[in-house]
Amino acid sequence: MTDSILWWGSGSVPCWRAMLALEEKRVKYDGRLISFDKNETKGPDVMKYNPRGEVPTFVDGDVVVNESMAICDYLEFKYNDQGNRLLPTDVKERAVVLQRQYEALNLFKKGLEQLIYELMEDSPDLQDQETLKARLQVLSDELKLWEGYLQTSEGYIAGQSFTMADVMFFPLVAFLVRLGLQLKKYPNINKYYENLVTRPSVKATWPPHWVDSVGKDWLKDA
Amino acid sequence: MTDSILWWGSGSVPCWRAMLALEEKRVKYDGRLISFDKNETKGPDVMKYNPRGEVPTFVDGDVVVNESMAICDYLEFKYNDQGNRLLPTDVKERAVVLQRQYEALNLFKKGLEQLIYELMEDSPDLQDQETLKARLQVLSDELKLWEGYLQTSEGYIAGQSFTMADVMFFPLVAFLVRLGLQLKKYPNINKYYENLVTRPSVKATWPPHWVDSVGKDWLKDA
Missing domain, CATH: 3.40.30.10 (Glutaredoxin)
Structure with missing residues (x-):
């Protein structure tokens, strides 16, 4: 109850x-x-x-x-003291988490938002291969930033434990993979993804309709 | 120093x-x-x-x-205990502030984002008066939601004191006014705006280039 x-x-x-x-x-x-x-x-x-x-x-x-x-x-x-702490109480650690937490919004906003609407609506703009290529390049540039962050972090997006930054970042990465992103081009993100996929909270919340249906191949060249 | x-x-x-x-x-x-x-x-x-x-x-x-x-x-x-508290420590009060704080992003995202880019680029789409009218209607619908919230709140966007919700909401309203929004059509927002304009933090941070230049009349029909 x-x-x-x-x-x-x-x-x-x-x-x-x-x-x-x-x-x-x-x-x-x-x-x-x-x-x-x-x-x-x-x-x-x-x-x-x-x-x-x-x-x-x-x-x-x-x-x-x-x-x-x-x-x-x-x-x-x-639930400050219940379950896992998602925002560190140390002010400097918290600053890193807050920065990445909100910065993750850029991965959608700059990297994907326009492209996803165009793809879903089968926009005539994307008939132009150069336009599609340019959009995928923006996404790729954004992903490279995160690939860099994960180079120096310690397993999670903002340090050595799962935080609010991962709450924001992980679902976006999983969504990109569902849309066809090939993570082998981003080895740090790939390692991060493979690690998080088996996390109990992630397994418990995995989108059910993703289990028995295939995604898209839209982002295979990003 | x-x-x-x-x-x-x-x-x-x-x-x-x-x-x-x-x-x-x-x-x-x-x-x-x-x-x-x-x-x-x-x-x-x-x-x-x-x-x-x-x-x-x-x-x-x-x-x-x-x-x-x-x-x-x-x-x-x-600076938890310094200056004005922007996030209440009471969990229910905090819930209201958090809801409005993030919800304010919709005022830009749904109400203004597409329109402002089209206006700035003098987009041919807006030559069609029906399109422009439709965009302004979306903004107006969004503003009416906030007009309603301010009907039942107590002077600020999430209660009787200035909070993080106002930090998010006020600059957007001021930006809309700068773009020509006529607040007389939204009396609660107008009262809110007139009240906040004289707040010391707002006066101290007012965009300097707004003081001696005129804005736009783009939103006069919203």
Whole structure:
């Protein structure tokens, strides 16, 4: 019995962040899987708590928090001493985690956002091979930055333990792989990915529809 | 004498967030104004600490934090008991602040991002009045959500005191006004704006180039 309910969709990076934080903090919750295909984010259950009609939508007793990063910060604060600490209490260590945590948003925003919408809509812009190549180059440049960070870090994206920076970074990398990214071109990211894939919180939250369906090959040349 | 240096650009919303947090936390810092026109974000001073060549770039002794939200979180954590508290210690109050803090990103992302790039590039898409109207409607719908939040809040975006949610929300509203948004159509946001404009931290960080130049009228119909 729990007062915490999370509405989530399979394969959604923001939902995955929230679920990773819930698992890492060892919070019991009632997960309600919605269907994007059936437009259930606009259904009455979600809309009751989230007028934007989006997931994640998270209810914790009389608290409602819906933005994925807000959910993560909220859980870390409320369950400070429970489960794994995601934000170090040492100020310098925390600075590194905070920097990488928010910087990870660039991997989507700069590296993927425009391209993914164009790919999903089969945009005529991408008929031009040069345009596609340029977009993939931007993604590749972004990945090279992270490849460099992982060269000097110690197994995780911001040091030697799993932190909020990994909560933000890992789902994006897994999403890129699902879209066809070949990690052998990025050996440090590949090692990181292979290490994290077997982590209990990651296994417990792996997008279920990814298990028995194939992804795309869109990013094979990135 | 201070060990804290912030490189910033006038009119940059992310820079403004960092500066508001510095002022609210009463942190002494050496502000270094860069010119976007002269491409100084790619100059050696910034690039030394921020390989992305962006501002804000923040150095605090041997700590480097460059993402604006990371800077704000870092300052709130390091200067927990100094200046104004930006994140409440009560878990329920904090949940409200965190929700609005991150939700404010939607005001830019959903309401303005596409439109502002099209306007700046004088995009042919906007020649079609229906397209322009549709874009302004999306912005207006987003603003109406916030107008509603301010109806039930108590003067600030997440309650009765200035918090991290205001650090995120206020600079965006001011930017919209600079682009021609007529706040009389949004009386709660207008009241909020008029109240905050005289706040010492806001006055101290007002974009200097806004003082003696006029803005745009792009959003006058939003």
